[in-house]
Amino acid sequence: MNIFKKKIIFIPIAIILYLILYSTSPQIAGVVSVVGTLVWGGYLYIKNEKFKARGKIFKTITTIGMVLFFITFGIGGLTYDPAKSEQTGLTSQKVIAEQQVDKAREEKAKEEQKVKEDKAKREAEELAKADAQKKAEEEQAQVDAKKKAEEEQAQADAKKKAEEESKQKEQAAQVNVKSSNSSTTGTTSNSSSSNTSSKSVSTNNSASQSSNSDKQTITVFTTNTGHKYHRDGCKYLSKSKIPISLNDAKASGLDPCSVCNPPQ
């Protein structure tokens, strides 16, 4: 039991020593491997009864393992060329470095591409935004123009209306002036009554209004003493001749002269 324990402890120690030897001098390790494999193999096949008693499969696997070890570490260690290895190492390092450089370059290119794409995207977005803004402004301008046109139309309409109103007012004022002119000789009560009557006359009763205004504008003549009114040129107007509107004459209670037959 003790011996077995000791034996199993030697295995890792031997592996460690072998690895140290291999890393310091692969060629010596190669020689050790070749000799060791041959001796160990010979011992197993010729002297070891236990191994001999084993099955064919176990023997085959052990043999393949020993052959692989012999080739890899034995022959590999013996034919190890430090210069070549170093070169290979350098080459591999160089390759790795180049690969790294390539990778870095690729990443940089990718990044640049991304930046470019982002920029293009941003520009496109800005362009679209500007377009949208322009469109909106144009629409706003159209709306404004329409509004302005409507306002101008409304103003023009209002102006026209105002002009018409002022024209109507003017006409009304002229009529008033005429009526007041023709009623200057009449009494104030007459004038006021005529005003109220003209005010109370409805607009659709144009016939009565026109006849009323006719009476207002038609001038007849009266005398200082008489109670009649006359046409211009009547013989009774030789002493005094006072002009008066027909309305006022009638309102004053004057009667038409039977000789000259003035309008009634």
Ligand SMILES: [Zn+2]
């Ligand atoms: Zn008369």
